[in-house]
Amino acid sequence: MAAETREAKNKSHIRKPWDGNIRDVVSLLVFCQGGEGEKLQLLVWEDQGIVTLPRKEITAQDTIQERETGGSPSGTALGTATAPSPLLIWPRDVSYELVAISLAAEVLKMNPSHVNSPQLVQLTRIYVPSLRRHFHHSVFAIEVSSKQFEKAQGLEGRVRLTLSELKKVPESKLERRNIVTVAEHVSSQLKGKCCDIGASLKEIGPHQIWHQVDSQHMTPDDQLLRSPGYREQDIELLYEEYVRRSYPHATVCFRDMKPFLTDLGWKDKEADIFRAMDGQKTGELGPREFILGLTAMDPMTSHGKGPAEIRCRYIFKYYDKNEDGQLGVTELKELVKDIAELQGLDVTPKSLEERTKKALETFDIEEDSKLSLNNFLVCVGNLRFRGTSLLLRANMSIIPHLVHKYGPSSTQKVRSPFRSPASPGLDRKKFRKGSLTDNERDQTANIQCSIPLSDGAFQSQDSGSYTLAHHTVKVRRSGQITDIHLLLDMERAGEVCDTGFDVDEMIPCDSNGEMQSSSMIAPEVPQLRHRFFDRYQSVEAFNLRSLPNEMITALRFFEHEKSGKPSLNWGEVDMMKLGQYIISMCAAIKDVFENEPRLLWLSTPCYILGDIHGNYRDLVCFEKALWRVGPHLTPANFLFLGDYVDRGDYGIEVVSYLFAQKLQATGKFFLLRGNHEVRDIQKMFTFHQECIRKFGERLGVNVWNAVNEVFDCMPVAAIVDKKIFCIHGGIPKLDGHVKDLERIPCPLPNPESESNLAWQMMWNDPVAAEDLNDDVSEQLMSNNGFAFNEKRQTAYVFNQAAFNAFLQRNNLTHVVRAHEVKQAGFEIQQSGRLMTVFSSSHYCGGSNEAACILVHNYRMRIIRIDTS
Known part of the structure; x- marks a missing residue:
């Protein structure tokens, strides 16, 4: 594989704000039916040890008009060709089948006219709110002869795998497990001797995560999303960060998630955080798992009632390092240590042993036993075990971090010919100044709006008689005070005249304002003491x-x-x-x-x-x-x-x-x-x-x-x-x-x-x-x-x-x-x-x-x- 292609592949994991470079993508599964035994052989792409399918980004040259005029598609198997903005490409004008044929010809090093017709096996529609349109990832399957297959597998970057071998590839070596899913689907259809393999459709959008529901119908997940004060636009910000990490796939893997977790303060702990978020233990996160996991770690998320239980489940999974569904003494000790450190307590071995022993007594388990999730939830919920509210918190609030990084989520940034899809439960209320009833204002008590400030009706307190301060102050241009002088001293020196001060009332001070004597203060004369105290405070x-x-x-x-x-x-x-x-x-x-x-x-x-x-x-x-x-x-x-x-x-x-x-x-x-x-x-x-x-x-x-x-x-x-x-x-x-x-x-x-x-x-x-x-x-x-x-x-x-x-x-x-x-x-x-x-x-x-x-x-x- 060319060095430029590998470099482009590596850079594809560095997600950036939407700048017009996101495009529809076509991926290709090349297969050959074998003889007895293994029925299916697959031709996949391997780059730096990661198994993936060859894919190509759609460009304006891949439209029906270009095909009709005899234009030929361009690009590479990994989509390194440049293209105009995606807003110039209408999905209805794109021949995805033609792009798949072009991609197959490039992978197999064949003339496009000799390539069999590919079949669509999977279509993923991914909605991007800030661009107000869907993007499509189409996966095609194409069957080749055994001769063509043998010829192609010897080319650089191409790897031959049977379906059983593909299933044994470690998750860390697969770009996505969807490769296995697609291959299994094709294999099952071939076993049924179907001429048409058939396609599945996936649709991904923020409406699948956020719903406007009343409190009676809120699920625990709904309560969690609202706990840190998130609104619909905040969910869109989180969702678009998910798309940046995952596109063109329907899931995000640890490789793409790690830099983001590091930004949030989880350096050297990214793998454990990702494992805690991966409730299905698939090694990948869908948009819901991604957003719920981040919400649970937001410093602003409440640690009470429903959100607290969900957070505690994440905490339990985080410390369950061996993933056996229980916390052993060593794992519990680490949890206790983290709480102590966050509370600023002593974490010496002796004190840590004492705290761990006390925790075992709280959970009512022996040292050779293990703590179950249910026991953990009950003890935390009954406030018998304290301190979990400090655990699993990001170093920063996630929404402000994303706003600072990318700017606020706004469907107004990019004007697109594509309308936003109708999302159930996302009706926006419009508030017009002066149009709300008193009851409606109560219901919208925390809605921020731009309104003129009232002049108010203030009555200032009456001022007392003015008096002249007894000293001057010298100030530098920077605002620093450097020296003070008594006006009485300046009067004696002839610099000013007739200050009205009684010489006998003045307390001599040095150039720093230090009083030289207080012997003249008469305790038996309250008025004199009060007058002196006021002046002392002013000079001091x-x-x-x-x-x-x-x-x-x-x-x-x-x-x-x-x-x-x-x-x-x-x-x-x-x-x-x-x-x-x-x-x-x-x-x-x-x-x-x-x-x-x-x-x-x-x-x-x-x-x-x-x-x-x-x-x-x-x-x-x-x-x-x-x-x-x-x-x-x-x-x-x-x-x-x-x-x-x-x-x-x-x-x-x-x-x-x-x-x-x-x-x-x-x-x-x-x-x-x-x-x-x-x-x-x-x-x-x-x-x-x-x-x-x-x-x-x-x-x-x-x-x-x-x-x-x-x-x-x-x-x-x-x-x-x-x-x-x-x-x-x-x-x-x-x-x-x-x-x-x-x-x-x-x-x-x-x-x-x-x-x-x-x-x-x-x-x-x-x-x-x-x-x-x-x-x-x-x-x-x-x-x-x-x-x-x-x-x-x-x-x-x-x-x-x-x-x-x-x-x-x-x-x-x-x-x-x-x-x-x-x-x-x-x-x-x-x-x-x-x-x-x-x-x-x-x-x-x-x-x-x-x-x-x-x-x-x-x-x-x-x-x-x-x-x-």
Whole structure:
């Protein structure tokens, strides 16, 4: 075989976005009927040890018109010829039989006029949504004489095999098992002495996987597909990735699947993942197995009820290395070890043996026994065995990964003369602004749409009397503060005049803002102490030697690349000293949060930011865009809605930065508590392990505890300009007034058991349209618009009726929340009165953007930050 052909063959496994190069394909099975014994002999193609059938891609030259004008087909057995776009080729104009004859002539090195008429034995129709048309893979069978067969088998790349020999070829050496299926079909028809072999038809499309069904008729597979929030267009993205990996075949094999699994973070584990997805143990995946398997591994897929059972079946198969349907002690030990590592626990041999022994007791089996699938499912389902929710998770959300790689699935990208086939159950609803009834709006609560922002009806808080600050601040062009000077000193030096300051009231400071003496403070004069404290806080904010500013300086070093040290790296910094510094800062900031109300009342202008999740790089982007010279010199408040840690690599740096800014600008930087500011959640995810990894076992735990003691004291809600209610999760199920939130205890180490109100505001969600079913609807009707949150497996979801009642009862106009990742960094719901904001881009390896909201001048303006 020519080197060019082999190279083209190798490159065919590298799938690319549809660019007009996908074409119809014809494959050929050449056979000869033998004498006694073996009835069928086959001529197949072998390239680099892989057995396949010769095939050819259809070009515009292979049309009926070309045949009628006497044109001859061109191309090679493996389809290396170039061709125009497939949209120029209409299937009804293609003579597939002529292409098969041309292919047979090339394989057998014969004149096309001497080739017998081929018979179609299999036709596969594969629909590509983004191109809005079907593509066809036709398999023809052609019988040749024994003389022709003997002559052809001596040519390069051609291999003679009997049917029994073909069946014995290992799966890893077969391009697809369909070769055996086709050969068996031909053999069975010949045994019946049929003149016409007959053909089978396969049709593949996304409509075979996704169906619009109500909750009562949902299968477990339907529930799994909807668990991570997938919609029809997301299934199309997954399906087209399957076609990229499989075309022109009806299945995808491990060779084509391996690069994709590696991209998702399964390096060196691809074979085990593929085996877990291969439920039929055929060595190949159909579109349904492909999509369901990937969905089960998506980090956003729920681990509760139906989806949890399906995920557990995949997990069981993943660890069942010998495929005997049971987990031996060695296999169970590996499962236990992986859970411990993901939880950041000790995995020394001794501790691992103890955990394995405890697991055996949990499953009630002896060390010489094996764990059955049913026993595994029962123990996990009854919560007797915990930690499986962390297993079998890709390193990134799959849909954002595909969007980032190929762009969104869109049937608008390519205009095709072929109409999309009618797919059962895929009727699209059209929503027109102003055309929905109140009931319909409830049913479509989570549908994102583009609508103008409301001006609102804000009433700003009354401002107090203005006073002159006692110092000036010198700032570099980069925004870094370099020096401060007291105005009184400048007045004495004659640089300014008549500041109005009383010399006796001033506290002398050095050039760094350090107070030289505090002996003049009179404890018995409260007004003087209060006046001094205000001025001290103002000057201390710019003191470069203060605790928060030293932390900011250290973080600047961490952020930048310096003399061989990469960016976002501590280099040779003494991590033990840094850890102790963070613990000291936590002790200081804890007092600040303890003295704040549980419900904050803020004025505008105010920037509101959502989840950060350890994304220090994006936090710095927000700083440079919004408060480049620091919060004290920026005329706005800053409100963060929680989830500062977990899932990102720099959770400790994020909280250190935010705590430092809060310390030096207590009246301008405000931090609410999110659902990840809870110890049990952090142990399930990454922050607990991150602290230990950066500071060691003992100091890491101390740092983690110090940070969480601060989290325990954080406020849980805020109201901006008396009209905009801000929380991390969602509105609570509250019959009274929002002022009742002031009774939430502080500190709050266990919010789930100590304050149901706080727990709800950290976990609640607006109900999604696809999650509505009879059970949920009944709960919403009987519980004033609230129902159990199945997705989170805790707290509630709420509908528009509950949302409207909450706003009206508390004289509010809008709600701003975080808690859910959004592709654009934000989402607008509930007729423009509910906004979700997410401030960490590329979340879990995805392609989402980061955004924030500016509330100012009776407007709520969404700002999307370029974090590239």
